[in-house]
Amino acid sequence: MKYKISDLARLMNVSTNTIRRYENMGYFSSDRDPSNSYRMYDEESVFQALNARLLRKYGFSHEELAAMNTFSMEENITAYQEKMKELEDTISNLKNIHHRIKDDIKLMQKATSSVAQPYFKDCVDLYYSLYSEGSKLAKDAKHQEILNNFIYNYPEVQRIYLMKKKDIDNKSYTLCSGWAVKGYLAEKVNLTTNEFVHYYPTTKSIMCMEKISTDELNEGDGCLIFHKLSQNIMQIMKDTNSTLNGDIIGVTVSKCFEDGKEMLYILISAPVSEKPVKN
Template sequence: MKYKISELAKLLNVSTNTVRRYEGYGHIKSKRDLNNTYRYYNKGDLTRLMTVRSLRKYGFAHNDIIEMKDYNIQELIQQYKIQDQNMQNEIAYLTNLRHRLSDDLILLEKTNSIYQHLYIRDCIAYSYVLYQSGANLLLEENRTKKIHEYLYLAPEVQMVYIIRKEDIECDEIDINMGWAVKVSDLKQFNIEENEYTERYNTRKTLMSLEKLPVNIDKINKNTLNHEKAIFQEPFSYMRKHNLRLDGDLLGVKIATITENNEELEYILFNIPIAEND
């Protein structure tokens, strides 16, 4: 049986350019009809293209598929096992990403209510590495390597803001920024901590949603022009309930929005608290 390129394309529901591209990869090879010089393909070409389309759906690369043409059954089984493991890893990665997406969605939906009401809970334990302190970038080699690990190995990596306890009473507060992963995820994603990583351990915290301008290195409590002063509500709550600040603040970025032509970030701050003596 002979197939014109248009017929092959129609059978596979692809364009003729796709058929030519697959021929360019080496999956098939057309022949010339001596009577009219048209190119044609045979049944073997159709079968190979259908096989290639299936293997591509499984995630095999074109180069792998070409090599697999010469495999015996044992080699083919081994290649399928490798790809099966790759797919399992990808499913696990996407599952973790979906968990992160679901968590972010819940926070976004609760944003308005959170913004009006503070609440207390035990915070999640994080491991984080800073890349910025105030206006200064932190670019030590081992630090940047660890930043890259956090960014690309852990699907549930979070952008965080760290405000030191000793800075909170100053009129101008330095903002430290970094990337964090849950401590419980370190082993799962083969991430080791080093001299540039810090721990934010589980503790009792007052949760407060704050809005900050995107392009900001320091918080000036006297000049920050928003509906309410930064940390006004949580610290008022703490005074009213005889609570004190008991550690650094960790803020998790939730979303970037635009209000009155200004880019702002919603940040959910964990404010460690303890009862006054």
């Protein structure tokens, strides 16, 4: 049986131009009706056309489909296996994104109900890389490559702020900024510590949801920022006879407008230990 181009286009729910394009790409061929020179397509052409639409849904490009027209069975199997691996990677990435969005929602809900309410909890371990320390930006090419990997290649990346314990002890209050991923996710992408990647371990901490205006952050006054974000934690440290035992880290939760100001919500974590009892 022979089909006109309009019949094939209607069957596939595409335009006749698309049919012509598929034919030009070599998916199938047509014969000319000797009485009117119309393009005519046989059953094999219909199958090839419909199969091309199906394989496009699988994610094969037009160029890949054109090449597959002359594939052996073994080559077809290899092409399908490669496409399946691509789909598995995409599914894995979508699962990570879904998990991250779910976590973000929980944190945003927590932000609205528990701001400025400190509590004790073991913090989540993180691998992180800083892109700035005060006004000093990362310039090393290898360091910049690592930062790009955090942004584009690592799952569930989080923006962090950090103040080093030695700076706090010295009252220099240098605010550092960077990117981080949770420890269990770092293992999946073989992320390890090096000159530019550091590990923040799970440890007993005082945590608190805090908020600060982006104007205050942009001013870069480390002392003001430190006291603004840590005052509740420092108070409970004093009340419980605790002492700071490591760098203070803050994970960015969300940004929003409140009373005409752009506010940033940050989950602060300060590792602590009990003060030694004096004899």
